[in-house]
Amino acid sequence: MSDTSSHPLHLFRINAGSCNGCDVELTVTEAVERFDVATLGCHYADTPEQAQIFLITGPLTTRLRQEVLALYAAAPAPKVTVAVGACGASCGVFRDSYAVSGPLEKEITVDLNIPGCPPRPQALLDGIAAAVRLYRQRRGETLPPLASASDVAVPERLRGAPRFAAAACVGCRVCAHVCAGGAIRFDDKEEGVALTLWENSCTFCGLCAHYCPSGALTLSNDWRRTHPQSQSYQQTVHGEVPQSPCSDCDASFTAAPPELLRRALGGTAAPIEPLRQLCPDCRRRHNLTFATRGVKR
Amino acid sequence: MSTTITLGPQQLGLEEPMYFRVEVDGEQVTNLDVIAGHAHRGMEHLVMKRNLYQNITLLERLCSLCSNSHPSTFCVAVEEIAGIVIPERAEYLRCIADEIKRISSHLFNCAVLGHIVGETALFRWVMELREIMQECKETIYGNRMDLAANCIGGVRYDLDAEYTDYLWQQLERMKAPLEALYQRYAEEGPLRQRTEGVGILTPEAARHYAVVGPVARASGIAGDVRRSAPYAAYDRLNLEVPLRQEGDVRARALVRLTEAQQSVGLIQQALKNLPAGPLCATRLPEIPAGEAISKSEAPRGELIYYLQTDGTEMPLRLKWRVPSYMNWEALKPMLIGGPVADIPLIVNSIDPCISCTDR
Numbered sequence: 284m285s286d287t288s289s290h291p292l293h294l295f296r297i298n299a300g301s302c303n304g305c306d307v308e309l310t311v312t313e314a315v316e317r318f319d320v321a322t323l324g325c326h327y328a329d330t331p332e333q334a335q336i337f338l339i340t341g342p343l344t345t346r347l348r349q350e351v352l353a354l355y356a357a358a359p360a361p362k363v364t365v366a367v368g369a370c371g372a373s374c375g376v377f378r379d380s381y382a383v384s385g386p387l388e389k390e391i392t393v394d395l396n397i398p399g400c401p402p403r404p405q406a407l408l409d410g411i412a413a414a415v416r417l418y419r420q421r422r423g424e425t426l427p428p429l430a431s432a433s434d435v436a437v438p439e440r441l442r443g444a445p446r447f448a449a450a451a452c453v454g455c456r457v458c459a460h461v462c463a464g465g466a467i468r469f470d471d472k473e474e475g476v477a478l479t480l481w482e483n484s485c486t487f488c489g490l491c492a493h494y495c496p497s498g499a500l501t502l503s504n505d506w507r508r509t510h511p512q513s514q515s516y517q518q519t520v521h522g523e524v525p526q527s528p529c530s531d532c533d534a535s536f537t538a539a540p541p542e543l544l545r546r547a548l549g550g551t552a553a554p555i556e557p558l559r560q561l562c563p564d565c566r567r568r569h570n571l572t573f574a575t576r577g578v579k580r
Numbered sequence: 581m582s583t584t585i586t587l588g589p590q591q592l593g594l595e596e597p598m599y600f601r602v603e604v605d606g607e608q609v610t611n612l613d614v615i616a617g618h619a620h621r622g623m624e625h626l627v628m629k630r631n632l633y634q635n636i637t638l639l640e641r642l643c644s645l646c647s648n649s650h651p652s653t654f655c656v657a658v659e660e661i662a663g664i665v666i667p668e669r670a671e672y673l674r675c676i677a678d679e680i681k682r683i684s685s686h687l688f689n690c691a692v693l694g695h696i697v698g699e700t701a702l703f704r705w706v707m708e709l710r711e712i713m714q715e716c717k718e719t720i721y722g723n724r725m726d727l728a729a730n731c732i733g734g735v736r737y738d739l740d741a742e743y744t745d746y747l748w749q750q751l752e753r754m755k756a757p758l759e760a761l762y763q764r765y766a767e768e769g770p771l772r773q774r775t776e777g778v779g780i781l782t783p784e785a786a787r788h789y790a791v792v793g794p795v796a797r798a799s800g801i802a803g804d805v806r807r808s809a810p811y812a813a814y815d816r817l818n819l820e821v822p823l824r825q826e827g828d829v830r831a832r833a834l835v836r837l838t839e840a841q842q843s844v845g846l847i848q849q850a851l852k853n854l855p856a857g858p859l860c861a862t863r864l865p866e867i868p869a870g871e872a873i874s875k876s877e878a879p880r881g882e883l884i885y886y887l888q889t890d891g892t893e894m895p896l897r898l899k900w901r902v903p904s905y906m907n908w909e910a911l912k913p914m915l916i917g918g919p920v921a922d923i924p925l926i927v928n929s930i931d932p933c934i935s936c937t938d939r
Contacts, residue, residue, distance in 0.1 A: 298589065298595065298596060298597055298619075300597065300618060300619045300620070300621060300935075300938075301596075301619070301935065302641045302642065302643055302644045302647075302935045303595055303596055303643060303644045303645055303933075303934070303935050304641070304644030304647070304725040304726060306595040306596065307595060307644060307645065307688060307725065308724065308725065310595065310688075310707070311707065311711075311714075314691070314703060314704050314707035314708075315704070315707050315708055315711055316704070316708070329590075341619070342621060344618065344619060344620055344621055345620075346617050346618050346620055347597060347618050347619075375641070376626075376637060376638045376641050377621045377622075377626065377641075379626070379629065380621055380622035380625055380626050381622050381625060382620050382621050382622035382625075383621055383622065400641070400723070400726060401644065401723075401724070401725050401726070403718065403723075403724055404724075438718050438719045438722070440719065440720065440721070440722040441718060441722050441723075442722035442723055442728065457864070460631070460633065461631075461633035461634060461636075461637075462634065462637075463630060463634040463635070463636075463637035463638040464637075486637060486641070486726075487722075487723065488637040488640070488726065488728050489722065489728050489736075490633065490636065490637055490728070490731075493731065493736045494633070494863075494864070502722070504722075
């Protein structure tokens with residue numbers, strides 16, 4: 284993935300009030316050999332004037348706003364701006380604070396997002412490689428080959444892109460309740476309830492998956508999430524929780540997914556399986572009839 | 581004649597936006613002020629707009645270098661208010677997560693020290709060593725900085741035989757390099773020359789400024805919350821608190837490197853004695869009205885949480901005292917009278933955490 288065909292590009296980092304997670308990981312990309320930005324033909328610059336690519340972390344605190352804008356303005360065009368981490372894209376967990384002036388795109392033109400909280404060094408390199416291509420493209424230069432990070436196995440437990448299995452969802456909304464970034468929204472529709480998860484607000488903390496009672500929301504270990512800022516709001520996970528007609532009265536309802544029954548009751552026995560097909564009202568009526576069989580009135 | 585200069589992250593080689601107003605006379609520092617607030621994100625306001633569950637994730641991002649200390653200390657406060665006793669296995673797993681973070685944090689600080697004194701090869705070597713811990717975190721917890729290990733009532737990760745064995749092997753890989761690193765920081769000529777007798781904080785001054793953590797322990801003050809007020813499983817783990825008397829940059833580095841070695845031992849003790857059982861005592865418990873103070877030994881020292889609840893899921897009040905707040909005032913006696921050129925080295929030696937302190 285080396286690019287020695289043309290002159291090296293310089294990167295400049297700006298900490299816009301981050302928790303330091305992204306910054307510490309960016310340090311890794313100048314200190315650790317296998318993650319070194321030099322493998323992409325890049326170097327870190329000491330001053331913004333030397334830089335062509337800006338890597339900005341943090342939610343843009345009000346206190347740092349002026350300074351960040353001044354540093355950014357010091358670099359001549361063309362330049363490529365990368366919002367690193369969830370904060371750069373959406374202020375992440377720090378949104379809605381009096382002390383935060385972000386997201387960054389309100390103030391400057393952001394070209395790329397590298398999601399993650401913080402992104403792993405492989406993801407940072409992936410994003411920086413995309414920034415290099417974008418810069419060269421703008422200058423009409425030869426594009427370096429698409430970078431491909433090493434094929435070392437991705438840890439099974441890596442917390443990456445969320446996945447939603449709508450058929451397993453019970454619509455309890457605990458995921459939205461525990462989400463610190465406010466990334467999850469439920470919409471009530473006539474056909475049922477729909478979940479939307481905005482990845483640009485997601486910190487991949489996995490609390491939603493932890494509390495999900497039926498395993499409908501999970502995190503995959505897919506970490507390649509760099510995308511153009513223009514697509515930031517299209518990076519969503521969406522699903523509509525299906526409804527089915529009640530086997531008795533025909534009303535639409537959300538049937539308890541098998542996974543929930545397995546977790547809650549250890550599975551169901553065949554005789555009560557038909558109950559799943561009944562809406563709550565009919566099920567109650569059925570159960571009452573069943574319970575009062577033989578009782579004289 | 582004295583002049584006033586402002587130093588920021590660019591001049592100091594810091595990862596974080598920490599600024600100083602320094603009065604200098606020639607090459608000598610005569611006074612200084614920390615200009616705080618650049619990483620202020622309004623955390624005290626934010627935590628009150630989030631429920632107790634959302635705060636687990638929010639607080640993990642109060643600072644990424646001590647990111648496990650925050651949610652775990654917060655959860656202890658919630659658990660105390662609700663009278664939740666966490667399972668023994670969870671207590672051990674909380675210690676393991678804390679100690680892994682401590683090793684990474686201390687090594688990062690020692691790496692930056694190498695960078696500041698111009699020993700780039702050393703900087704890179706320590707960062708490479710730290711990668712072993714970073715890989716552990718990603719493999720076991722799913723992220724290299726924010727572990728997502730805690731929940732109210734316990735933990736939300738487990739170590740089966742395979743992961744236990746993996747972690748044990750990784751810790752074994754740390755032992756020899758950590759010992760070599762300690763020797764190098766202790767004895768190597770140029771490094772020793774650059775750090776010995778620099779930025780001295782006497783035991784009296786340390787007491788006066790009430791410093792905490794490795795900064796205190798390098799100035800002869802033996803405070804460590806893991807010993808003085810044990811939480812999680814620390815009362816069942818054998819821990820020696822390293823203590824040095826010199827109070828200089830070198831002593832602080834050596835205390836951290838000793839602690840990193842001890843953390844390796846602590847994790848191995850915890851793995852050996854890891855009891856079987858559940859990971860979490862409860863799922864979505866009701867939290868009654870109440871208040872609690874909880875404490876822990878974060879990598880930078882004593883971390884205090886105060887939580888007040890009113891029976892709803894939104895905290896009524898959440899306040900902190902973070903270790904760097906106590907330690908950065910003590911930069912005055914360390915820096916005043918010394919050369920301007922030593923400022924980056926001495927500032928790094930207290931391992932300041934701006935995101936914790938500015939919040």
